[in-house]
Amino acid sequence: MRAYLDHLTVERGLATNTLSSYRRDLRRYLAFLAARDIADLGAITESTVTDFLLSLREGDADHPPLSATSAARTVVAVRGFHKFAVRDGLTEADPAAAVKPPAPAKRLPKALPLSDVEAILDAAGAPGTTLALRDRALLELLYGTGARISEAVGLDVDDLDLVDGTVLLRGKGGKERLVPVGSYAREAVSGYLVRARPDLVAAGVSGGTTERAGALFLNARGGRLSRQSAWTVLVRAADRAGVTRDVSPHTLRHSFATHLLDGGADVRVVQELLGHASVTTTQVYTLVTVDNLREVFATAHPRARD
Structure with missing residues (x-):
């Protein structure tokens, strides 16, 4: 299993969070095998x-019992491990090949109405503070580019070209994509870089922080902003804005994609902007748009009502 995890790290280039999930899932599998006194690959069967x-x-x-989605993810890790073991000559048979992960219920992504997004952006950060400029820049960039939270906090200043209006995002598996940055996000980020980030850098210098070099979004101590802190920024902004729906950084990503499609964007373009490897992943957003169209049709057309 250590060899398999090394393979995922070096050859597949999986993201740190994905590797942590695989490691956790495989440890649980090991514990399951140990409880049945199975210590050899050849003793594992399909059953x-x-x-x-x-x-x-x-x-x-x-x-606790796992949902179909979580169980499927764990089984995928196990299937990958056994497939690797066969390919590497560690065993001849693949006992997991015929075991299919449970199909999760298809859940449509939740997007916020534009009015809610705008209210959250306006409520970012405590008014009049240095961190308010950072928080507004962070949320504008998340919604304006569809970036994942890990991509946003991983940005360095050099990844931004505010003149060209582009940002270089590094997605899953280390894949890079160049995404346009709209005027609202450019203005917010520019204001943060000029009027707030230098103060945060200075706080890091006085506090002995060395992590500040290059990072775009900094915390109050001058270090790189963490995913958890960025999540808290959004939740607090939603609370200030009075948005009662469940809001997460991924909600802004879903909203970005849905609003683009509602505005007439091609699904292939949205796929590129989101960094999806397959257009099939992106097409789930078209279902949301069709649902919106149905709702408008049902309430507006005189011959659509029951």
């Missing part, structure tokens, strides 16, 4: 893997 899947869905004294 063993199937029983593991059932145990995930049922839960036990140490683990």
Whole structure:
């Protein structure tokens, strides 16, 4: 399993968070095998893997039952491990090949109305503070580019070209994409860089922080802003704006995609902007748009009502 995780790190270039999930899932699989006194790859059968899947869905004294989505992710990790073991000559048979992950219920992404997004952006940060400029820049960039939260906090100043109006985002698997930055986000980021970031850099210098070099979004101590802190920035802004829906950084990404499609953008363009490897992933947003059209049609057309 250590060799498999090394393979995922070096050859597949998986993101740190993805690797952590794989490591956690495989540790649980190891514990399951150990409880059945299985210590050799050759002793694992298809029934063993199937029983593991059932145990995930049922839960036990140490683990709550997993949803279909979480169980599927864990089984994918196990299937990948066994496939790797066969390819590397560690064993001849793949006992997980025929075990299919449970199909999760198809959930449409949740997008916010434009009015809610605007209210959240206006409420970013405590008024009159240095961090307010940073928070507004962060949220404008998230909504204006569709960036994942990890992509946004991982940005360096050099990744931005405010003259050209572009930003270089590094997505899953280290894949890079150049995304346009709209005027609102450019203005917010420019204001933060001129009027707020130098103060945060100075705070880092006086406090002995060395992590500040290059990072675009800094915390109050001059270090790189974390994912958790960025999440808190959004939640607090939503609370100030009185938005009662569940809001997360991914909600802004969903809203970015849905609003683009509602405005007439081609799904292939949205795919490129989001950094999706397959257009199939992006097409789920078209279902949201069709639902919106149906709702408007049903309420507005005189012959559409029951």
